[in-house]
Amino acid sequence: MSSCCTPDGSCHTGATTDVAIDGTKTVYAVSGMTCSHCKTAVTEAVSEVDGVLSVDVDVDAGRVTVIAKESPDDVLIAKAVDEAGYELTGRAS
Template sequence: MIKHYVVDGMTCAHCKASVEEEINEIPGAQGVDADFESGRVVVTGEMFSDSDVAFAVENAGFTLRQDEEDEATSQV
């Protein structure tokens, strides 16, 4: 499964590293790629939920929202 999110508040490489570190701790998450300039985060893996990712992002000190593009493709 591949999920796309937007993280509000990432402004630097340290922010990116914090978000990636927290998400990588989620059981089932196999990879994460965050871009602090756009705020976009892509998480790959199996058996993780949006709430798992939101909790991890909040632990890193940021706010998560669903990427509108991901929602559009999920409803097709």
């Protein structure tokens, strides 16, 4: 059995399925991110903020997209980003 197969014989290709999440989408500009470690650190920190449903970090663009139950608290998001070692410079346009 190859490593991509499960014990029941089905094959896992590594593909993921996007799941639609209802909520408020807000995009932030974040400076200082340069690599996958940065992406992981910011994702984990922002994901812990109350009400956040999902986080998508685009290191190259310096953008963090947050989907929250309601409009996210910018101060809490900024604090999480800061504690991860980066700087939230505002909402992206």
